[in-house]
Amino acid sequence: MAIEVRIPTILRSYTGGAKVVEGAGDTLGDLLADLDSRHAGLKARLVTETGALHRFVNVYVNDEDVRFLGALDAKLNDGDSVTILPAVAGGAFGFAAAAAIAQHSAAAGATRSARGASVAAR
Amino acid sequence: MLSIDRSIVDAIVAHARRDHPDEACGVVAGPAGSDTPARHIPMDNAARSMTFYEFDSMEQLRVWREMDDRDEEPVVIYHSHTATEAYPSRTDISFAGEPNAHYLLVSTREPETEEIRSFRIVDGVVTEEPVRILEPGVDPHAVQSYMFGQSPATVDYECSGR
Incomplete structure (x- = not known):
């Protein structure tokens, strides 16, 4: 199951400079664990020690902010596109x-x- | 150093004054890698607060995608402080997530004085940089640099040695 993930500039040091990577998972949490197995350290920049999505990032599934889709429990399907942006605040x-x-x-x-x-x- | 057209600075200051006493925020996009701010995009402050600003996440997705499609990047990310100096707060530093952007701060605490400062914020380290305002129709090599929020209205032209 391939899901396209768009990586912001600030996190491209974890993906060897790649702007787009692919991953797999039934939920956003699974996807981030899968990405972290190939891009070690990426997950820690997105998820806090207590297991919540970091306030400093926005994550979208297709056109929706995952905060409205259950955050790390957001369901993913084959062909979905996940976008990560630094929250600006x-x-x-x-x-x-x-x-x-x-x-x-x-x-x-x-x-x-x-x-x-x-x-x-x- | 941030080099930015006078017309864009004027538009940013006008936006900050318009939203005062709430904080205003926005982006100036430019061609990727050019370091040239070209397209001013005022953003909504989803927090609508006098002490905090936050881009609306859906508006941000739209604007960031549009920049991507046009091969642009956020060259300047700006916001206003409405009662304090134009210097990044600890909140500003912890959120700064665009290492290539110039973080421009405008203070609207003085109604008559334009106070603009620019910073690089990388890995929690703040570095102030000069702002070169490009006046229309002026030889760019003759333009003065302003730092520490000075604007022509407040520069003291008297010679020192008093």
């Missing part, structure tokens, strides 16, 4: 900043309830 609000704000508001919440408690005590 970012913005001013870094993860670190988000964490700091969350901590800050948690601390502010704690201060507020402490103040509430002291008012109630009076």
Whole structure:
């Protein structure tokens, strides 16, 4: 069962520079395992340690984003075309900043309830 | 160094101003291997946020396929920061997935000042590069380079030695 897989520039170091490779599998997870047997390291760039599809990539089966098809459980058929693209995202609000704000508001919440408690005590 | 036509820079800044205070994002495609940004493609910010941007995955598939069909590549990937400086955040760095692209940042924090900076982001390493804006009808060899977000409106032409 041959499935055509389009590889983005950033991952072509795993495919010897090839833009398109072929693989096999009944699901996207199977396909990635099959590809990884010939292009070692590719799967780790697409799947997290906890076994979920990485947020930094978009994977499509034909014209559909696999996030809407069951992600790694997405069913594949002979002749399907899989496209991998780097997700394009970012913005001013870094993860670190988000964490700091969350901590800050948690601390502010704690201060507020402490103040509430002291008012109630009076 | 990023060399880019004045008309494309103006279109990017106009897009960023139009979407302010939300972040704006897009691509400038160019012939593969040319390093020449030629075709401006404003993209939707699927996050519609003041602090985050994300290409719509289906729009991205369409645009990336179109570039492939035309033998183009994303020469510039741009987005705006609307309250902070035009410098890549940690989020920007962790997502940067096009090693050949110039990552262009526009800050719209000052309504009157154009703040544009360009970066290469490869394997998590950020390198700022000069932006050469090609003015129409001007000898390209005579064009000045701007760095650190300076634009003609804000360059201090006074001699130093004060």
